[in-house]
Amino acid sequence: MGLLIDSDVCNGCRICELACSFHHRGVFAPDHSSVKVFSDYREGKIQLIVDGTCDLCPKDPQPMCVQYCVIGALKKGAKE
Ligand code: SF4
Numbered sequence: 001m002g003l004l005i006d007s008d009v010c011n012g013c014r015i016c017e018l019a020c021s022f023h024h025r026g027v028f029a030p031d032h033s034s035v036k037v038f039s040d041y042r043e044g045k046i047q048l049i050v051d052g053t054c055d056l057c058p059k060d061p062q063p064m065c066v067q068y069c070v071i072g073a074l075k076k077g078a079k080e
């Protein structure tokens, strides 16, 4: 089980970083986020990287980043 990312859908808004840092520390501070959003404006590409601090938000019905990614670029599911 892990965090599944659809980078074709992601628009790079970085709200997931804020949601994740709030989950971990109770603050809106992207430095404390398990998910990081990298936008290459020249190439028009967005990449998301999830590091080892991601715990999949076990106390929440849905991970915080999934709840607040309103366009549905994130979901929790089985990794292939
Ligand atoms: S909240 Fe969703 S759309 Fe916004 S950067 Fe994160 S994954 Fe992408």
Ligand code: SF4
Binding pocket: 003, 019, 020, 021, 023, 033, 034, 035, 050, 053, 054, 055, 056, 057, 063, 064, 065, 066
């Ligand atoms: S699942 Fe939870 S811990 Fe993992 S990146 Fe999303 S908000 Fe952060």
